[in-house]
Structures are given as structure tokens and as C-alpha cells.
Amino acid sequence: MDWSQWTPQDIATLLFVIRSGEILLIRKKRGLGAGKVNGPGGRMDPGETPVETAVREVREELGVTPLEPRKTGELRFAFADGYALMCHVFASDRCEGEAIETDEAVPLWTPLDAIPYGEMWQDDALWLPKMLSGYGFDGRFVFDQDVMRSSDLTLRDPAESLFASLKSLGIVTHTRAHEPVFTVAQSQRNRPADEPGVHVKNLFVRDRREQQFLVTVREDRAVNLAQLAEQLGASKLSFGSPDRLRRVLGVEPGSVTPFAVHCDPERKVTLALDSALRESEWVHCHPLTNDRSTAIRMDDLLTFVAHTGHEPRWLTL
Numbered sequence: 001m002d003w004s005q006w007t008p009q010d011i012a013t014l015l016f017v018i019r020s021g022e023i024l025l026i027r028k029k030r031g032l033g034a035g036k037v038n039g040p041g042g043r044m045d046p047g048e049t050p051v052e053t054a055v056r057e058v059r060e061e062l063g064v065t066p067l068e069p070r071k072t073g074e075l076r077f078a079f080a081d082g083y084a085l086m087c088h089v090f091a092s093d094r095c096e097g098e099a100i101e102t103d104e105a106v107p108l109w110t111p112l113d114a115i116p117y118g119e120m121w122q123d124d125a126l127w128l129p130k131m132l133s134g135y136g137f138d139g140r141f142v143f144d145q146d147v148m149r150s151s152d153l154t155l156r157d158p159a160e161s162l163f164a165s166l167k168s169l170g171i172v173t174h175t176r177a178h179e180p181v182f183t184v185a186q187s188q189r190n191r192p193a194d195e196p197g198v199h200v201k202n203l204f205v206r207d208r209r210e211q212q213f214l215v216t217v218r219e220d221r222a223v224n225l226a227q228l229a230e231q232l233g234a235s236k237l238s239f240g241s242p243d244r245l246r247r248v249l250g251v252e253p254g255s256v257t258p259f260a261v262h263c264d265p266e267r268k269v270t271l272a273l274d275s276a277l278r279e280s281e282w283v284h285c286h287p288l289t290n291d292r293s294t295a296i297r298m299d300d301l302l303t304f305v306a307h308t309g310h311e312p313r314w315l316t317l
Contacts, residue, residue, distance in 0.1 A: 001078055001142050001150060008076070008086035013054035014041035015090040017066050018132070018242075018253075021112055021182060024095070026061060026105035033146070037119040040105060041087070050088040062107050063100040066092035068243070073127065073137035080144040091131065093242045112182045112254070122148040129180045133289040134158050134252040158250060159288040162262045166296075169307060174295040181290050182254040184219045197282025197295055200274075202256035204245050207234035212248060216258045216285075217274035221317055231315055232272060255290040258301065261308045263288075271305060272313040 016039045017024040026040050042057040044050060051069055058066050075087040099107035110116070112132060117125040123141045130137055136156035142149045166173055181187040184201055191199070203215040203223065211234055217223060229237045242253050249256070250263030261271055277283060283301055287294040296304075305312055 001140070003076070003078075003140055003152075006076065006078060006084060008084045010085050011044045011050070012042055012085060012087045013044065013050050013057060013090060014039040014075075014087055015054040015058050015066055015069055015092060016128075016131075017058070017064070017092045017095045018112070019094055022109045023112055023115065023132075024062070024064075024099060025108040025110050025115070027108060028105055030104060033121060036121060036146075037108065037116050038121065038124065039089075051090065054088070054090045058095070061102055061105040063102065064095040064097040066090075066095045068092060068094075072131050073139070075123070075127070075139045075141065077123075078140075078142045080142075080149075089127075089131065089137075112180075113186050121146065123151060126151060126153050129291065130155055132252065132254070133180045133291045134255050135289065157289075159259075159292075162259055162288055165262060165307070166304060169300075169304060171296065171300045171304060173300075175287060176293050176295075178291060178293065180254070187219070187293075191284075191293065195284070195295075197284055198277060198280040199284045199293075200258070200277070202258065202285075204240040204249065204256055204269075205237045206240050206244070207232075207237050209235055212240065212244075212269045213237075213272050214249065214256070214258065214260060214269050215272045215315070216277070217315070217317060218276055221274060221276075223317070227317075228315070231317075232270075232313065251288050252290075255286050255288060257286040257288060258305065259285055259287055259294070261305055261310045264308070264310070267309055269310075270313060271310045272315050275314045275316050 025037050027037050028034050040058045040061045044053040054069055069090040069092045072091050073089045077085040127137045127139050138154045140152040178190040181190055199219045200216050201219045206212045225237045248268055249260040251260050282295050283298050284293045284295050
């Protein structure tokens with residue numbers, strides 16, 4: 001396929017509402033891809049911007065209005081019959097209203113770890129997990145009806161500068177790729193049983209005085225927010241919103257990690273570490289995306305944290 005000569009006949013959008021560990025999908029009733037599961041979306045009308053199209057299509061197909069959509073990537077499709085389609089992809093953290101079935105689509109609130117890729121267009125399984133992990137993407141796909149004949153996916157890795165920083169410090173790490181994981185249980189199913197070292201879970205919280213904390217503990221810890229607030233000397237704690245998490249630490253929900261202090265040069269966030277982590281030589285953390293786990297020596301992690309200008313608080317849980 002000579003993409004330099006490719007020109008779209010139509011421009012369309014997809015928009016995914018993602019909240020509380022679920023994603024809003026549809027089973028399409030009519031038009032291109034009828035019967036398949038996908039995100040809500042459709043073709044752009046004359047005079048519309050892509051984001052206006054994305055919001056309108058979700059409202060028309062499901063009766064809800066997505067709020068503060070953000071663009072995540074672009075897709076280009078060439079079909080064997082000559083049809084050419086460009087698609088702008090958006091995501092939103094919340095929406096107004098309750099999703100309803102319409103004559104266009106059936107709403108499907110779906111857990112992030114149970115997306116039915118086998119019922120979707122074949123390209124979805126390539127780029128949608130990457131979007132959920134925090135990558136930017138540009139995809140080019142050739143289809144013969146609904147069979148994908150070729151694919152080319154370019155990713156923008158948010159961890160590129162992180163790995164460069166670790167290398168500049170002479171820190172040796174080992175990174176293992178896996179499917180995106182959104183829960184501790186899912187993470188445990190996607191690792192070697194004999195993997196040495198301790199795995200962590202992470203919380204991004206704030207208090208009433210707008211103090212912000214990145215809390216990293218052993219994955220088997222039960223964390224009580226009231227007790228945590230007492231140890232941190234904070235007023236009542238609550239979880240930071242996905243938008244705040246994105247703005248302050250540069251990661252998506254599900255990808256929170258102590259490595260995220262790399263994205264906080266103004267040190268707006270206090271890093272708090274489980275003191276039990278010092279008992280392990282190796283610690284496993286997501287490198288800003290939850291489709292990988294990076295093993296780093298605990299001493300090296302502390303060296304890296306100090307390099308970012310953060311001084312960790314130690315917790316006794």
C-alpha cells in the first residue's frame with residue numbers, strides 16, 4: 001500500500017468513555033461494522049471539527065454526553081474495494097447521562113480486563129490496549145471487507161525519556177512486556193511464578209489542603225486511607241482524578257508507578273514508600289505504561305528518585 005498517495009473519502013471519529021475500571025463500548029446495529037463491538041463514533045459532517053463529531057456521535061448513539069474529550073491517536077483505513085477512511089480517536093474520563101440502547105447501537109459497559117477483541121475489528125486489538133496504557137498512536141490498516149490484510153502501527157512511548165534517564169545514571173533494569181494489567185490479580189496472572197523480587201501497587205491521593213502523594217507499597221498490603229493520612233500528616237485523603245493524575249504525573253490510571261516522579265520536575269507530589277520495600281533487592285514497577293514491568297534494584301530506585309529531586313517519606317504499614 002502506497003500511503004503517500006492515499007486520500008480519505010470520509011473522516012470519522014471514535015470516542016471511548018473510560019471510568020472506574022470500565023470502558024463504554026457499543027454493539028453496532030447498522031452501517032459499516034454492523035454486529036461488531038466497537039467504540040461509539042461515526043462520520044464527520046460538513047463544518048464540524050473532529051471533537052464536535054465525536055461528542056455528537058456518542059450522544060446520538062447512546063444518549064450520553066462525554067465531557068472533556070482528549071485526542072489519543074489517528075487511524076487510516078484502506079479497503080480492497082477502494083474505500084478510504086480516516087478516523088480520529090478520543091477518550092473521556094466521564095459523561096453526563098445514562099447510556100441507553102438506540103436504533104444505532106447497544107451500550108456495553110465493559111471491564112478493562114475483559115474487552116471482547118474477538119468480536120471487534122481486527123485492528124482494535126493492536127492499538128486499543130496501547131491507548132489504554134498511555135501510548136499515543138498512528139495506525140495504517142488495509143482491509144478486504146472485514147479481514148485485515150496488513151497493518152502498520154507507530155507508537156509514541158511515554159517512557160522514552162525515563163529509560164534515557166535511567167541509562168544516563170548507569171542504572172541497569174530489566175523490562176518484561178505483557179498484556180495491559182489493571183488489577184493486582186491480573187498482574188499476578190501475567191508474570192513468571194519464580195520471578196524474584198517484590199511487586200508493588202500504587203495510589204495517587206490528595207488531601208483537603210491540596211497536598212498530593214504518590215504512595216507505593218507491596219502489592220499484598222491492605223491500605224486504610226485514614227491510617228495513611230495519619231502517617232503522612234495529611235487531612236482527609238481522597239483519590240486524585242484521572243485528569244489530575246495525567247496532568248501531574250503523566251500516566252494513565254492503571255499505570256501509576258514510583259517512576260512517575262520523573263514527570264514531576266516541580267516536585268508537586270510527595271513520594272511515600274512502604275518501608276518493607278527496603279527488605280527486597282529487586283522491585284518491579286510499571287515504566288509509565290501498564291503493559292510492561294521493569295525490575296530495578298531497590299538501591300537504584302532510590303538513586304533515581306533522588307536524581308529527580310524527590311525525597312521519599314517512609315511508611316510503616
